[in-house]
Amino acid sequence: MSEDSAAVLDRSATGGEACAGGARSKPRDRIVAAARDMFHAQGFRGVGVEAIAEAAGTNKMTLYRHFGSKDELIVECLRSVFAEGEALWAALEERHHADPRAHLVAWVREKAEYVLTDCRGCTLANAAVEITEADHPARRYIEERKAAYRVRLTALCAAAGAAQAELLADALSLLLEGARVSRQSGGMDDPHTKFMRTAEAMIGAFAGR
Amino acid sequence: MSEDSAAVLDRSATGGEACAGGARSKPRDRIVAAARDMFHAQGFRGVGVEAIAEAAGTNKMTLYRHFGSKDELIVECLRSVFAEGEALWAALEERHHADPRAHLVAWVREKAEYVLTDCRGCTLANAAVEITEADHPARRYIEERKAAYRVRLTALCAAAGAAQAELLADALSLLLEGARVSRQSGGMDDPHTKFMRTAEAMIGAFAGR
């Protein structure tokens, strides 16, 4: 009952690089990997640091040697999540750098698939819902990143020839965020389908066909 | 520091009836009223029963005489929130019973104003995000109510002459849910404005003009 979940999630947390041999990744990386999963699945307030350390195959003391507090660990997890999103965006950009409109609908498709796969929504948005302390460091970070994401999506919509790029970008954001939260609260079958259909219809309406 | 917040929220929690004289409403009603506010503002896991009882001008023991557990109280609060939504819907229906399309855009307007006013989103959806236990009684309730709300909105869209009533209803739901959560995570100025503009444009596209 003690070490049954140790080396299970021995992923390399830096990206997709293989960790040579049977060598475990460094404790810090395992901690943020485990914390990301558990925070996402059970909520930030629903997971204790001890459980995180155990799931990461280490212990609480080591965790606190790398992160000054649970709140710092939370912020680091959000950073990690956002970085992953950045990587996905960069991949899309590279694949469709010549055709912004194709980039945009590829983005919609990807997000739709993500909504289909994961039933616990956007970690950033969930954090905003769950972390209510106004001065929590995670709040500032979330706002920054959501804003940054918005200007990028707006730029893409503009590049795709949208009539009102900002309005289209915001509408798409609303739809996506709504699809993710609707997935959690039930009451709608296949929100990702509805998201994709409406989003693509919207792109068609704003950016010609 | 002890009884400074006692008789402050002495609202009659049954609706709009005036409570005659200076008579306080019953403890049970004050408890759910206080709990609703605090859960909404600070999250379900972020508020303790003792704080709720104190804010309601009573004490923990009385709270547990009315509610078997904190989880039961949570469900009761969700029930109360939903009942309030029902009342608002009924009022709209009565005012626009002859014109479903007017009813629909009035609904959009009302929700837009709500998004503008309240910065902590939909209590039902927040609960779905925050309460991660799969077997929590609140989960079942949320799913039921969201589903019920959906069939009603779909019926309204159909009555308003929408081409694809279900798709329109779901799209509006996505937009609304997205607007509410976007209000919390920042990154967008005036989500309610964007919600109203896109929603009305959508109604126009689906239900003629």
Place this chain on the structure above:
DNA sequence: ATTGGACGTTACCGACCGGTAACAACAGCG
């Protein structure tokens, strides 16, 4: 006036949580 039921008050319980101290084991590296 008596009674019964709802409410208030205090104290308490066990469990958990975030965070820390102290010390042992272990690596790599000169």
Place this chain on the structure above:
DNA sequence: CGCTGTTGTTACCGGTCGGTAACGTCCAAT
């Protein structure tokens, strides 16, 4: 080899939380 920095282990602290027991108080109905 010895040294240094990272990790593992255990035990502990204060605080908070959900929930309960026991008893006192008040009011309303009979």
